[in-house]
Amino acid sequence: MEYFLELFLGGLTRGSIYALIALGYTMVYGIIQLINFAHGEIYMIGAFTALIVANVLTLNGMQGIAVLVIAAVAALVWSSAYGYTVEKIAYKPLRDAPRLSPLISAIGMSIFLQNYVLLAQTSDFVSFPSLIPDFAFMDPVAHIMSSAELVIVATTVVVMILLNLLIKYTRMGKAMRATAQDKTMAVLSGVNVNRVISTTFVIGSALAAVGGVLIASHIGQINFFIGFIAGIKAFTAAVLGGIGSIPGAALGGLVLGLTESFATGYVSSDYEDVFAFVLLVLILIFRPAGILGRSTTQKV
Amino acid sequence: MKNKNPIVQSLLISLWFVFLTFPVMVIRVNTVEDVVEWRWWNMLWVAVGAFLLSFLWRYLLARKARGPRAGSMPIAQRIAGNRKLLVPFLAGLAAFVVVFPLLFSAYQVNIMITALIYVVLGLGLNIVVGLAGLLDLGYVAFYAVGAYSYALLNHHFGLGFWLAIPVGMAMGALFGILLGIPVLRLRGDYLAIVTLGFGEIIRLVLENWNAFSFGPSGIANIPRPGLFGIELSLHQATIYLYYLMIALVLFTVFVVNRLQNSRLGRSWLALKEDDIACQAMGIDRMKTKLAAFALGATWAGMVGVIFAAKTTFINPASFTLWESIIILSIVVFGGMGSITGVILGALVLILLPEYLRAFSEYRMILFGATMVLMMVFRPQGLIANVRRRYEYHGPDEEPQAERA
Amino acid sequence: MEPVLDVHQLTMNFGGLRALDSVDLDVRPKEIVALIGPNGAGKTTFFNCITGIYEPTGGDVFAARPGGARKARLNGLKPNQVTEKGLARTFQNIRLFPNMTALENVMIGRHCRTSSGIVGAIFRGPRTRREERETVARSHELLEKVDLAEYVNELASNLPYGAQRRLEIARALATEPFLLLLDEPAAGMNPQETLELDELITRIRDEEGISILLIEHDMKLVMSLSDRIFVMDYGRKIAEGSPEQIRVNPEVIKAYLGEEAV
Numbered sequence: 001m002e003y004f005l006e007l008f009l010g011g012l013t014r015g016s017i018y019a020l021i022a023l024g025y026t027m028v029y030g031i032i033q034l035i036n037f038a039h040g041e042i043y044m045i046g047a048f049t050a051l052i053v054a055n056v057l058t059l060n061g062m063q064g065i066a067v068l069v070i071a072a073v074a075a076l077v078w079s080s081a082y083g084y085t086v087e088k089i090a091y092k093p094l095r096d097a098p099r100l101s102p103l104i105s106a107i108g109m110s111i112f113l114q115n116y117v118l119l120a121q122t123s124d125f126v127s128f129p130s131l132i133p134d135f136a137f138m139d140p141v142a143h144i145m146s147s148a149e150l151v152i153v154a155t156t157v158v159v160m161i162l163l164n165l166l167i168k169y170t171r172m173g174k175a176m177r178a179t180a181q182d183k184t185m186a187v188l189s190g191v192n193v194n195r196v197i198s199t200t201f202v203i204g205s206a207l208a209a210v211g212g213v214l215i216a217s218h219i220g221q222i223n224f225f226i227g228f229i230a231g232i233k234a235f236t237a238a239v240l241g242g243i244g245s246i247p248g249a250a251l252g253g254l255v256l257g258l259t260e261s262f263a264t265g266y267v268s269s270d271y272e273d274v275f276a277f278v279l280l281v282l283i284l285i286f287r288p289a290g291i292l293g294r295s296t297t298q299k300v
Numbered sequence: 301m302k303n304k305n306p307i308v309q310s311l312l313i314s315l316w317f318v319f320l321t322f323p324v325m326v327i328r329v330n331t332v333e334d335v336v337e338w339r340w341w342n343m344l345w346v347a348v349g350a351f352l353l354s355f356l357w358r359y360l361l362a363r364k365a366r367g368p369r370a371g372s373m374p375i376a377q378r379i380a381g382n383r384k385l386l387v388p389f390l391a392g393l394a395a396f397v398v399v400f401p402l403l404f405s406a407y408q409v410n411i412m413i414t415a416l417i418y419v420v421l422g423l424g425l426n427i428v429v430g431l432a433g434l435l436d437l438g439y440v441a442f443y444a445v446g447a448y449s450y451a452l453l454n455h456h457f458g459l460g461f462w463l464a465i466p467v468g469m470a471m472g473a474l475f476g477i478l479l480g481i482p483v484l485r486l487r488g489d490y491l492a493i494v495t496l497g498f499g500e501i502i503r504l505v506l507e508n509w510n511a512f513s514f515g516p517s518g519i520a521n522i523p524r525p526g527l528f529g530i531e532l533s534l535h536q537a538t539i540y541l542y543y544l545m546i547a548l549v550l551f552t553v554f555v556v557n558r559l560q561n562s563r564l565g566r567s568w569l570a571l572k573e574d575d576i577a578c579q580a581m582g583i584d585r586m587k588t589k590l591a592a593f594a595l596g597a598t599w600a601g602m603v604g605v606i607f608a609a610k611t612t613f614i615n616p617a618s619f620t621l622w623e624s625i626i627i628l629s630i631v632v633f634g635g636m637g638s639i640t641g642v643i644l645g646a647l648v649l650i651l652l653p654e655y656l657r658a659f660s661e662y663r664m665i666l667f668g669a670t671m672v673l674m675m676v677f678r679p680q681g682l683i684a685n686v687r688r689r690y691e692y693h694g695p696d697e698e699p700q701a702e703r704a
Numbered sequence: 705m706e707p708v709l710d711v712h713q714l715t716m717n718f719g720g721l722r723a724l725d726s727v728d729l730d731v732r733p734k735e736i737v738a739l740i741g742p743n744g745a746g747k748t749t750f751f752n753c754i755t756g757i758y759e760p761t762g763g764d765v766f767a768a769r770p771g772g773a774r775k776a777r778l779n780g781l782k783p784n785q786v787t788e789k790g791l792a793r794t795f796q797n798i799r800l801f802p803n804m805t806a807l808e809n810v811m812i813g814r815h816c817r818t819s820s821g822i823v824g825a826i827f828r829g830p831r832t833r834r835e836e837r838e839t840v841a842r843s844h845e846l847l848e849k850v851d852l853a854e855y856v857n858e859l860a861s862n863l864p865y866g867a868q869r870r871l872e873i874a875r876a877l878a879t880e881p882f883l884l885l886l887d888e889p890a891a892g893m894n895p896q897e898t899l900e901l902d903e904l905i906t907r908i909r910d911e912e913g914i915s916i917l918l919i920e921h922d923m924k925l926v927m928s929l930s931d932r933i934f935v936m937d938y939g940r941k942i943a944e945g946s947p948e949q950i951r952v953n954p955e956v957i958k959a960y961l962g963e964e965a966v
């Protein structure tokens with residue numbers, strides 16, 4: 001029972017991270033129908049930025065929660081900046097190109113960013129300082145759920161709620177929904193689509209950065225390649241939930257996280273990464289619209 | 301960006317990139333010795349680089365917006381269109397290709413064989429991506445299937461190279477069809493990510509299923525291609541393989557060319573242009589896509605066998621995602637759909653890093669950048685696909701595919 | 705005579721919107737039938753449901769080649785299977801293959817009546833060559849029929865608007881249909897072109913001996929061409945009859961001109 005609970009909470013933690021990254025995929029896909037392959041790299045850069053900033057601060061004698069906060073903010077800022085720039089360079093010039101073009105451009109961008117970090121930083125795994133403190137009140141349950149896991153799940157919940165509010169109630173949120181529904185109509189009713197797209201990339205990137213910082217601090221090491229696998233899995237989560245749907249991303253992340261946790265726990269850990277792919281293939285075959293997605297008929 | 305003065309604009313862009321790249325480019329923490337390196341020079345490079353490149357970027361964008369200049373024909377087309385140039389050019393090329401292994405060292409010939417392997421892989425993927433417009437990011441999986449088919453069947457049953465070729469092709473086709481049937485019904489962009497996942501699954505299985513694939517340690521002592529049972533020295537075997545590869549390239553070019561100008565090739569093109577109209581005209585979308593996907597996989601399977609025979613040793617490390625990316629870069633860089641383009645693309649992208657060792661470290665980052673830049677500025681690739689169109693000249697004449 | 709197309713109670717829902725509501729319609733051999741109605745009435749949706757592009761929510765579609773085999777049920781068939789059965793269509797917003805020549809566009813239409821595959825493509829044996837020759841010859845004939853021979857080697861996207869519409873008709877004819885579905889074939893044509901279209905459609909019916917179902921807004925064209933007319937509004941069929949009957953039908957006048965006109 002305890003093992004089950006441990007796996008469940010582990011799955012919840014994984015799922016939270018996948019959900020945070022999946023949001024970026026889903027939002028971008030909802031608005032420009034592009035799989036932003038570089039999104040995983042944005043997450044990786046978020047983690048690296050946090051690592052660099054945290055290390056510089058710690059080496060200068062700073063300690064405690066302040067390091068976490070500053071590092072997280074830095075990750076947020078820079079990830080967003082990268083997301084914004086990537087869109088301007090690799091996707092914006094291709095708005096009217098055939099569908100294959102932005103997709104190839106996205107893959108190119110993903111490879112570019114991976115190797116950029118590899119060359120500018122290192123190809124090795126680097127250890128990430130554990131920035132999340134151990135809370136005393138978690139001691140009794142520490143053997144099944146660590147403080148870090150609690151922080152990850154809690155942060156994810158808060159972020160999700162904030163995002164939902166933003167999309168429901170702000171002007172920008174409404175513009176985003178309008179653009180996702182019908183770009184031409186949105187333009188006609190005065191929405192600045194370029195701004196909406198940029199904002200979508202910025203928000204998605206910021207969410208990925210949050211995920212990056214949390215998971216890096218939890219797992220304790222990162223390298224330039226972490227974005228790739230995480231990216232595919234988060235995309236799987238997005239598709240699972242129903243691409244384009246924000247609650248779908250959360251749900252998909254959760255389902256994927258739990259599936260992986262139980263599958264590695266009870267079946268085999270050699271094939272940890274295979275489960276996600278298999279799930280992805282299965283969902284695409286049997287329910288391509290995802291759990292929460294509605295299947296629509298393309299207008300002809 | 302409101303300011304229209306290009307210098308001010310470029311300065312702003314330069315500033316932005318300095319900010320953007322600051323943590324990653326300037327700071328590096330050595331966690332072993334706990335010291336921070338501040339690499340301020342990098343900041344300068346970024347600033348100057350971004351400033352200059354932003355001019356180039358704007359210039360290229362403007363040039364693209366203007367469209368192709370009238371009257372300017374690309375070199376390749378000019379050569380191809382002019383018999384007086386084409387014939388001597390082809391003759392010279394053929395002569396060079398034939399004498400190449402006699403003039404150069406075995407080392408050079410080996411590199412050329414590698415490049416030729418990529419030429420064929422590129423042409424194979426070109427069927428899928430260039431002709432049928434299906435983005436396959438797991439192409440290497442079929443390559444691995446071919447290579448392991450030969451290696452394993454040889455290891456267990458002593459299957460020879462020449463028999464392994466059709467077996468590798470069949471295995472590639474089989475895997476292509478098995479994967480294709482479920483995923484080709486999906487939207488194009490899903491196909492990209494599913495094939496990506498599939499490529500990784502195959503690699504992970506090869507790495508972890510020791511009993512089947514011998515895991516990461518791989519399979520050694522795979523025989524080289526045989527020549528009527530004659531014993532060949534290493535050098536002779538290399539030369540033999542070189543000519544084999546040349547023959548294979550010619551065969552592949554012939555096949556791709558035939559496919560392009562066929563009923564099937566036309567339906568691929570139509571499917572790329574408008575898949576709804578295409579179906580309404582009676583074309584089975586699934587079958588048409590599957591034909592391309594399976595053909596691509598067949599070729600990868602075949603080249604996999606040759607690769608195993610060339611290196612005589614294979615392990616999962618030869619079949620990573622990067623291989624798929626390299627092959628895709630070749631197709632994108634050379635020109636999707638263009639046979640000459642893909643051949644040239646493979647030679648440039650494989651030979652250049654071999655000879656410019658200093659630059660091999662930057663290989664992948666340049667591949668990534670190439671893909672983005674090609675899509676933004678020259679989506680048709682190095683050599684645009686000069687598609688042959690059916691020219692109608694009269695009722696009794698043999699229909700002729702001619703260069704447009 | 706047995707109808708070539710027999711539609712029963714066809715219904716199509718998009719989420720909450722009922723775009724087609726129990727529509728009945730039939731087309732007989734060599735008949736020209738018009739489907740009219742205000743914008744958004746569901747006419748294009750009707751075509752899409754028949755040709756397998758949408759899957760209808762309810763109802764049945766039967767079709768039979770005149771003098772041919774039994775009636776076939778078309779529901780649940782894919783668009784290409786419907787075309788193979790002998791129904792071909794054009795699109796309201798022209799969907800040609802823009803980077804293919806006029807001839808190649810029509811050749812695509814021949815696809816489902818030819819058979820050479822991978823092996824044929826690679827070896828290009830006598831059978832494949834003959835098939836290709838016939839494809840070209842037949843496609844060219846069709847271009848001549850719709851009066852586009854002058855554009856044979858021109859890219860579809862370079863053709864004038866009216867010519868593009870006619871090219872779509874030629875492409876559809878290449879699939880050897882017994883029923884041709886035309887979605888607003890005269891849209892965007894000038895009066896001269898419309899007149900020629902009128903003549904072309906009649907000629908196709910007479911020469912090819914096929915039935916034609918067309919959606920059209922140009923009343924003059926509809927009245928002069930049609931043997932029978934079906935009228936739709938808000939997804940429902942509100943009238944059917946000869947042009948004379950439709951002209952004076954109060955329901956139709958109301959749908960077209962609004963309440964006050966009655």
Ligand SMILES: Nc1ncnc2c1ncn2[C@@H]1O[C@H](COP(=O)(O)OP(=O)(O)O)[C@@H](O)[C@H]1O
Pocket residue numbers: 297298299300718721723741742743744745746747748749750
């Ligand atoms: N794929 C679709 N999804 C949702 N609504 C659709 C779709 N296709 C058509 N509609 C709706 O169905 C109604 C009928 O449209 P349509 O058949 O195009 O009308 P018509 O051709 O008579 O002008 C319209 O309200 C249209 O918005």
Ligand SMILES: [Mg+2]
Pocket residue numbers: 747748749796
């Ligand atoms: Mg319509």
